[in-house]
Amino acid sequence: KSLFSIGYYQKEYDSKDADGYFFFVAPRGNDVIQKVADLSNRVLRDSEIQCKGVYIRFLTLDHYVQLLNQGFLPAKEHPWHDDSPEEDETLTSSLLRIDDILTDEGNVKTLDYGSKNTRTKSRMTHNRFGNFLERNSLEYLLREYTSQDFETAKDIVKAHFSILGENGEPIGSTAEDHFNSVDPKLIEIDSVRAYLGFLSGVPVSYFAGEKVSDSRFALYTPFTLRSTELVLPQVGFENGETDKGFSAMPIFSYIELMKELKKEGINEMLFGGSEYRDLNRIKRQLGCRNVPSYWAVK
Secondary structure, three states: OEEEEEEEEOOOOOOOOOOEEEEEEEEEEOOHHHHHHHHHHHHHHOOOOOEEEEEEEEEOHHHHHHHHOOOOEEHHHOOOOOOOOOHHHOEOEEEEEHHHOEOOOOOEOOOOOOOHHHHHHHHHHHHHHHHHHHHOOOOEEEEEOOHHHHHHHHHHHHHHHHHHHHHOOOOOOOHHHHHHHHOHHHHHOOOEEEEEEEEOOEEEEEEEEEEOOOOEEEEEEEEEOOOHHHHHHHHOOOOOOOOOOHHHHHHHHHHHHHHHHHHOOOOEEEOOOEOOHHHHHHHHHHOOEEOOOEEEEO
16 A cells, blocks of 8 residues: 655766665555665665665655654755756656647647747747748658657667767766557557657657657657758758758658647656756746656655
8 A cells, every 4th residue: 555666876977886776666655654764674674785875856845854853864965866866856846737738729839938938939839940940841741650660760769879978968868768669569568659750751759758648748759850951851851951940840740640649639748857957957948847856865
């Protein structure tokens, strides 16, 4: 009648033979915080267990306060990583209501909340890429992923992280973190949805996630390639031709995904939190609302 998952990890810069840390994730249920606290203390007292400490993550505010009262500390006092002390819950703009951004006819709306720039960002960006498509006689097509698409989806994931590395951008995960999401066996699960996006026949997007309720979709793997050098030559661009508007493709592809999900009656998308401000900024510009969670450590 209580539930949480358990992981065991080393910190990025610890030596190969260093002790690791236990993670107890998303505790829920009857008397679960007392059970988490008791198990944490047992682990830390046992000299045969190679454990430097215990992190409890995805806590509600009430559970977080209960743990602080039992001698746990805020994770920011012992950060998991200097850049992102609470990994991808460091910044938590994560919940989007699709009706906030799309009309019933599928047109992009101006948000009625957020800053002046945020309110119009999605609509303006969607229009900018739409103009790019029209100007260059191109099309963007999103379709459901099939088992025959495995290598294509994997190549998109690998290319995405390769581009980030070349550009020196901060990277909060690795390509390998997402390889399970392209496994064809995944789409045999009724709740899973996965899609490939194509720019005039060239594969550029991969999305995978899960219906976690009748009206809510959790998006786990969302990648759209945005390298002009990689993508544009494949759709017939010559050196020197203008690529004005191409950079808007990732936001455009998110909105095309929302249109597909809306057809199923889904009205909420969970994007998850972010390690870095740039990722969080993009989610805020899309209209994601803040959904805080908390970490404690002992």
